[in-house]
Amino acid sequence: MAPAGAAQRPAAPESIGKKAAEGLNGEAGAENAGTEDTVAPAASTGAAPAAMISPLETSTDSAVPARLQEAALPPAEALDPADEAAEDEPATVVRAVTVAPGDTLMRLLIDAGAEPTQAHQAITAMEPVYSPRRLMPGQELEIAFADPGDGALGELLAISFRPSRERDIEVSRSTGAEDFFAESIDRPVARQLAYAKGSIDSNLSVAAGERNVPHQVLAEAIRAFSYDVDFQREIQKGDAFEFLYEIYVDEEGALVRTGNLLFAAMTLSGSRTDLYYYERADGSADFYTPEGKSVRRSLMRTPIDGARLSSGFGMRKHPVLGYSKMHRGTDFAAPSGTPIYAAGNGVVEAAGRNGGYGNYVRLRHGSTYQTAYAHMKGFAKGIRKGARVKQGQVIGYVGTTGRSTGPHLHYEVHVSGKQVNPLKVTLPRGEKLKDSEMADFDNQRGVIGRQLALAQGGVLMVQRPCESQENGVIEQGSTMGSDNDC
DSSP states (O other), rough: OOOOTGOOOOOHHHHHHHHHHTTSHHHHHHHHHHHHTOOOOOOOOOOOGGGGGGGGGHHHHHHHHHHHHHOOOOOOOOHHHHHHHHHHSEEEOOOEEOOTTOOHHHHHHHHHHHOOHHHHHHHHHHHHHOOOOGGTOOEEEEEEEESSSSSSOOOOOOEEEEEETEEEEEEEEEESSOOOEEEEEEOOEEEEEEEEEEOOOSSSSHHHHHOOOOOHHHHHHHHHTTTOOOOTTOTTOOOOEEEEEEEEEEHHHTEEEEEEEEEEEEEETTEEEEEEEEEESOOOEEEEEEEEEBBBBBSSSBBBBEEEEEEEEEEEEETTOOOOEEEEEEEEOOTTTTEOOOOOOOOOEEEEEOOOOOOEEEEEETTEEEEEEEEEEOOOOOOOOOEEEEEOOOOEEEESSSOOSSSSEEEEEEETTEEETTOOOOEEEEOOHHHHHHHHHHHHHHHHHHHHHHHHTTTOOOOOSSSSOGGGGEOBBOOOOOOOOO
16 A cells, blocks of 8 residues: 555655756666666565545646756657656565454554554544444455565554444555654445345245345334234235335445335225325424324334234233233243333333333323233333433343243333233324425425336336435436436
């Protein structure tokens, strides 16, 4: 890796004058040219894409010809700016290292050949940009040293690595006499639209996994439908789903992260429900029906992802006590540690140990509704009496505390102080978009409709990068051939 800035330092005027004089002498010029051909350039880890070349790296192109004219060098003997830069660029040796468990950056640099003082200086320069404590086993680093040409290692010049697909970290200096400079370089990512459609044989999670739907997208879809759908009892073989969502890929096409779920549809027992993601002018976002009604209700029926309904509301034989007893809630079996969500906005009324309930949380949602969560393994940070919570916020984790035979969530809904069946209670739907917002919402629905039509027809949704790199994201258009695809 060539140290940053090495190619930007033009030769001093007197050195150019000397070359001009030598250039007028054929033998001297030929001898000097032969010598330059043997100079070893700095080692490089790979050519950077042309689009990523900084204007600073080409700024000497206009400065060098002016200096050559001042030196009165004949045009036929003009020096190539690249040759001049190469003369100033020191030869380097690059060593690649991989972080192992227990390694520290200081130890890695010293083992690679760096002097302790220089290693400390480089790490100090890097800390404001990236903490060395965040390095993980398996992380690869490249460490560059000056090459004095005697087989030994010279000054430490640079450290570079890629902590994620979205950015590079570089710590460098041109010579050992300079201070280290650290920078975080964002790598360009492209926004694309992904489409998944499938039939359900057993459950939605399995069906979505077979279509390579990312977990984050699936979780968002479950949360959007959980206000109306009992995923344990209402899903039947032959039901279907359809998702349109954002993904972000790097220059190699590898997935960097997922974005928003833009559209979700589920067909249950022949009845189809479409939901559209929409961001309002005030920055709030939610899923809405085609009529502009928010799917959000005051309470979620199932405040947990991926759980199995293990016991419903009503009379049953208690698994621990051994006799029939009214079960005034719903049990969801799930692995220990599974996150539990607040069913609605509210205030924590109780958070602590509560007899047979074990670790217990009760939330108040206005003057009418309360929800209770029992047998928790533990509480989420900040969950204590009097704390305010938002719908969907993690409040605790599945466990088996209290009178419990295995890890599960016992969930209760109280209406005006009376325990009711969480799966059957009628809950008010969220607000409807204002008339002034409906025109924009309908326009967004139209855009999504056209994208779905392309996907359903088997056309690649996105391909051509557009000329926009706002926030480091390259928006992409469809393959329809229009001049306004983006």
